[in-house]
Amino acid sequence: MSSTLHRELRILDPKSVRVTAAYLDEVDVEINGELIQGVRPRKPFPYSHPEIVIFYKGNEEIGILKDYRMLDSESRGTLEKALRIVYFMPEIRKVLSIRWVQGRYEWRVVTDKGEEKFETWSRCVRVLPDGRLVVKDIYSRAYIVEHPEKLDAKSKALLTMMI
Amino acid sequence: MSSQSDNAITIYPAPEDLPPLVRGLLENGEEVIAIARTDLVGSDYGEELVVLTNRRVLAVAEGRETRAIPLAKITAASIRGYINSCVLVVDTDEGSRGFAVFTRARLEAFEKFVTLTNNMVIGGGQYRLMRQVLDRIKRVSVSRGGRAVLVRLLGLLRPVMLLLISSILVAVAIRLLNMLPPYLMKSLIDEVLLNKQADRLFYIIVGLLAVNLVNTGLGTINAYLNTKFNVAIANTLRSKIYSKLHELSLSHYDQFGSGGLWSRIMDDVGRIQWAMQASFRDLFINAATVAFIGFTLVTLNAQLTLIVLLPIPVSVTATTIYRRLSSRYYQRMWRRWSRIVSIISDTINAVILVRSYGKESSFKDSFERYQEEFEKAQMDVFKFEQQIWPASGLAFTASSLLVWWIGGNQVLQGAISLGTLTAFTSYMWMFYSPVFGLIDNIKNLQILSMSASRVFDILDLEPDVVVTPEARDVEIRGDIAFNNVWFTYDGIHYALRGVNVKIRAGERVGLVGPSGSGKTTLAKLLLRLYEPQLGSLTYDGIDVKEIKMDSLKRQVAIVLQNPVLLDATIAENISLGASNAEPEEIIYAAKLARAHDFIMRFPEAYDFEVGMQGSRLSGGERARVALAAALLKNPKVLILDEPTAALDALTEDEVTEELERLTRGKTTVIIAHRLSTLRFVDRIIVMDKGAAVEEGPHEELLKRDGLYKKLWEAQLKGLTRMSQAEAGELYAAQRA
Structure with missing residues (x-):
């Protein structure tokens, strides 16, 4: 099954892939020397296996990188530039307050992008298998808590009340 | 018998x-x-x-x-x-x-x-x-005696018994402590205020303060024990029933229905939790309180105690009447309220219908009428209650006035002290509450017993599908044989009647027949979700009972019609039967099931949470995820119950083509109403009224002029009619 699987899924050898440029959510990719422009990188498992990336040209799948971190450092940097746009997700570093206001929860947090305020419904925190937390607001925007254990005591206490 | x-x-x-x-x-x-x-x-x-x-x-x-x-x-x-x-x-x-x-x-x-x-x-x-x-x-549904149920329930709750006893002891201690202030007040009046013993004033005040402080402390402990006890009861019972759910046979699920099981786990356990506290625990507390206060009242003044008892029969009668009659008044009021809710709901949800038929004024009239009727029902509840409670209240007032009248005369005559009368009246009011509580407790024990009995209904079930110790791991090749298999769900209707079917390893077989002909039952037996009640089912000549459940479920996969998914991510649902699957294997299985493309359209792709029962996916998407899960197991035997039922025509065609490729050389049983799904199978078995009535390849069955031919022709007619209708629509569109 394994070789069939590799063939059918078009799993790419990271050594044969170079990411040459990034434009917002698209990249230019060179695979085995052939340049393909305007490729969209997508993560099939953005939370559980964020290292896997599928390249799309239009609706067509070009191939899968099982671990994009195996790319050469320049390609990796370029690809991550696009991935940061596709998977833009502020990281919550501190929870200042969570207040219940008219059926919604109003969060005030400090993220890696600065201080933010957003609203959520009651069931809004998802605990990922590796312990990270994803908070979704009423518009389905996601905020990630990469290291819940490293948060200050007040932030931890506030978050615990929402899980 | x-x-x-x-x-x-x-x-x-x-x-x-x-x-x-x-x-x-x-x-x-x-x-x-x-x-x-x-x-x-x-x-x-x-x-x-x-x-x-x-x-x-x-x-x-x-x-x-x-x-x-x-x-x-x-x-x-x-x-x-x-x-x-x-x-x-x-x-x-x-x-x-x-x-x-x-x-x-x-x-x-x-x-x-x-x-x-x-x-x-x-x-x-x-x-x-x-x-x-x-x-x-x-x-x-065997009936059980109330006392036996309670004894058994207490046995089941042995792990929380220490909590219960501690909770009762602390609550009784609080009630007893509450009896001290009136006694101290008696001393305050008789000995300090009337006899002018100023030196004792300090001690009595300190005594009152101490009682209050201890009471507050015990109150906190009591609340803690109570909460802990409540949670512990519910957790103990729910854990027992929940683990039983996994042992039950599917026949039990059919018998109780998901609602029945749900209500026993959630509602009955909730009622037991409430009744254990509101009846069982309080029974001891109230009994102890009644005994202590009753003793104190008699000690203080036996004659007045008799007067205290007078309003109790009146109040018990009033309460009994209220309980018997109140439901009809309240239910009428709720019924009328629900009519108001219903008409508002109709007005909002069916606004186009209401307006297009010009029914606005008629709806307004109905609404006004319903409001009036609801108001009348509300007033009737008020009138009814006014007939009951004032009489009861009057009895208590009369009794207390009588106590003051006789007791007051006794004080004036010097027969008793003023302090004694004050303490007596305080105790009198403290006495009534536990007396009524006791009556309630005894009534609530019935609720406890009924709910416990329903919980025991589940706990007492024995699985039909019994795993024998002799069962072993078997590598299945794929030969299947149903030997004179009989099966009934309800003991009245046969689902299978002496089915004799043989399927060779690697053969692809289609199961067709009218609804209720036994196709799905046959498929469920293959995975041993049910057991043949007569006859046998064998894999490679080995009776299914001799194969370990794990072994069987690893090698046989079923995709049920209208599959339900777990409230988890798509990846977790696909890898349900292969928890160690690599991400690329999950993607591959999803691609085979034609699910990958729609999955990648979700921003969270395979990490997308599908919601309860997969509610965030459409029927077709759920079907494809379920199919991917079955394919990831790479089973030796694949059972597909209407695999394309929830798919649109184009996807159905794609999936059917893919199934043709995927099932090559694999023992496959496909149940299908749409006979076109079966175009690639080696053989078709036709079921009718629980029996296999025809079998053979498609062309051969068509020549036989039997049930299959009828089913085939009916579908062809349907298709022809559909084509004509489509042609008509096209013609009309072109003309327009």
Whole structure:
């Protein structure tokens, strides 16, 4: 099954892939020397296996990188530039307050992008298998808590009340 | 032996329960299967017993001639229905004839009678199987004595018993402490204020403060123990039932229904939790309080204590009347309220309908009328309550005034002190509450007992599918054989009747037939979700009972019609049967099931959470995720129950093509209503009324002019009609 699987899924050898440029959510990719422009990188498992990336040209799948971190450092940097746009997700570093206001929860947090305020419904925190937390607001925007254990005591206490 | 009985039919009655009239007619070795009671004899009301035995159908009535037809002569039984009356009809080789007459009130009973009769005519001696199943169903609802249930419940709650006892002791201590302040007040009045003993004032004040402080502390401990006890009861019971759920056979799920199981886990456990606290725990607390306060009252003044007891019978009577009658007043009020809710809902949800028919004013009139009716119902509740409670309140007031009158005179005469009277009246009001509490507690014990009994219904179930210690790991090749398999869900209707089917390893077989013909039951038996009740199922010649469940479930995969997914991510749902699957294997399985593209359209792709029962996905998407899960297991035997039912025509075509490729060389059973899905199978088995009636390749079956040909032609006709309709629409569109 394994070789069939590799063939059918078009799993790419990271050594044969170079990411040459990034434009917002698209990249230019060179695979085995052939340049393909305007490729969209997508993560099939953005939370559980964020290292896997599928390249799309239009609706067509070009191939899968099982671990994009195996790319050469320049390609990796370029690809991550696009991935940061596709998977833009502020990281919550501190929870200042969570207040219940008219059926919604109003969060005030400090993220890696600065201080933010957003609203959520009651069931809004998802605990990922590796312990990270994803908070979704009423518009389905996601905020990630990469290291819940490293948060200050007040932030931890506030978050615990929402899980 | 047990029997199933309602007023109109008794199925498998015990010999000792047989009416003497019937017993006297039985021949040697003749067993009664069912007795149905008519409510008409000819065109007059009257009762006749219609009896089905393993040999005959009889009609028996006092003073009338017995009619009997041997089963050997009967070809079928049926019912002819009219406006009010129905006739039981028996077909024999000599023709049809009416056998008994009854009103529609007995229709359900006679439908069962007809099914049982036809079973006997078709299924012969298998009525014993039906009896076994009914016995099992009956065992579930065995009645239990209230006291026995409570004793058993306490046994079950042994882990929380220490909490219960501590909680009772602390609560009793609080009640006793609450009795001290009136006593201290008595000393304050009699000894300090009236006798001017100033030196004791400080001690009494300190005493009152100490009582309050200790009471506050004990109150906190009591609240803690109470909460802990409540949570512990619910957790203990829910854990027991939840782990039982995993042991239950699917037949039990059919029997109780998901709602029934849900209500036992959530509602009954909740009621037990509440009743344990509100009745069982408080019973001891209230009894102890009544005893202590009663003793104190008698000690203080026996004569006045008798007066204190006077309003209790009045209040108990008022409460009893209230409980008996209040529900009808309240239910009427709620019914009328629900009409208001309903009309508002209709107005909002069906606004286009209401406006397009110009029904606005009619709706407004109805709304006004409903409001008036609701207001009247509310006022009636008020009037009813005013008839009950003031009388009860008056009795208490009269009693307390009487205590003050007689007690006051006794104080004036110097028979008792002022402090004693003050303390007595305080205790008097403290006495009533636990007395009524005690009455409530005893009534609530009934609720506790009923709910506990329903919980025990589940805990007492024994799985039908028993794992024998001899079961072993078997590498399945894929040869399947159903050998004279019989199965019934309810003990009345056959789902499978002596099915003999053989499937070779690597063969792809289609199962077709009308709804209810037994196709899905057959598929469920393959995964041992149910057990054949008669006959056997073998894999590679090994009885399925000898194969370990783990081994079987690893190698046999089923995709059910309308599959339900777990409230988890898509990846977790796909890897359900292969938890160690690599991400690329999950993607591959999803691609095979034509699910990958729609999954990648979700921003969170495979990490997307599908919601409860997969509610965030469409029916077709759920079906494809379920198919991917089955394919990821790479099973030796694949069972697909209507795999394309929820798909649109284009996707169906794609999936069918993919299935053709995926199932090559793999034992595959595909159930399909749409016969086009089966174009690639090697053989088609046609099921009808629980039996395999035809089998062979598509072309061969078409030549036979049997049920398959009829099904095929019906689908062709449907397609033709659809094409004509589509052509008509196209023509109309072009003209427009």
